[in-house]
């Protein structure tokens with residue numbers, strides 16, 4: 001076994017990114033501390049305006065997390081009991097939880113084997129009289145195939161809510177993800193391509209009625225203080241997080257480019273090994289939130305890499321339709337085969353804008369070591 005105790009490559013290195021913009025971040029946080037306005041307020045408003053402009057949309061509403069962004073977006077579309085929402089089972093649990101939190105029923109449709117995103121060809125057969133919306137997820141930073149999804153949505157009069165939590169800055173045929181459907185949802189969880197130092201999220205849209213309703217919902221359902229128009233939530237973006245995000249927004253395109261360079265270098269390094277490297281579809285500007293390979297003996301590979309100092313992650317070890325929480329839907333093992341296979345074979349390698357080529361080479365050597373071990 002190849003063993004080198006001295007190397008340790010983490011999945012992400014938060015400290016390295018903070019150090020690269022330390023002065024700006026510290027100053028921005030201090031400004032908020034002195035302002036005395038810690039929840040919503042002018043800094044949040046400025047950040048919202050910047051994100052709306054970045055997406056080429058009219059409205060952006062800062063909320064407490066990406067999970068809440070999805071819940072509030074669905075609530076703003078009046079999705080509730082008796083409704084069905086089509087989505088992918090190969091995503092973070094929050095995507096489907098949001099549907100259930102609104103009282104609606106998730107309907108899972110299998111994924112494409114190469115992009116790992118919802119397969120548009122399988123959506124139409126899943127539509128019933130109860131279907132109200134489709135939630136495509138831009139998994140790992142690769143956009144879902146939006147044109148056919150929007151065509152189906154138009155034909156059946158359905159809403160499209162983009163779960164763009166993992167894909168800030170990604171583009172589909174030149175259009176920013178989050179701006180293609182009726183509503184887009186972002187997460188600013190620290191690991192995300194645009195991440196803050198706590199929880200944060202955002203809903204983006206061009207529709208004033210949706211923006212207004214999300215704004216009311218995030219303030220306990222009150223447009224006017226202490227006068228509830230609807231049952232709402234406490235889900236507002238903190239000013240400190242918005243100040244951090246405002247600084248980071250200036251760098252996100254550059255960081256996404258650096259992620260792409262890291263990914264392309266991995267593609268070259270791994271080309272001789274028997275793993276499947278990630279696809280970038282012709283319509284996609286992939287922002288590599290994750291660099292995810294497919295390997296037949298995934299669990300052994302993960303263990304070997306760990307023993308050699310390389311951290312990896314499995315996103316996601318169980319597709320949603322087979323999880324305890326979703327048993328009530330009655331989905332069976334084997335019903336969504338591509339998602340099930342992906343959950344057994346996919347492995348995400350360390351990636352961040354800061355990952356240098358010597359670290360990447362170490363990941364490559366460890367991977368190669370595993371395959372040499374295997375013959």
Ligand SMILES: Cc1ncc(COP(=O)(O)O)c(C=O)c1O
Pocket residue numbers: 065066067068091092094095137163165166186187188189199200201
């Ligand atoms: C695809 C997807 N949807 C939703 C979320 C929820 O975002 P948050 O963690 O900010 O609530 C995440 C975050 O991990 C995600 O990856």
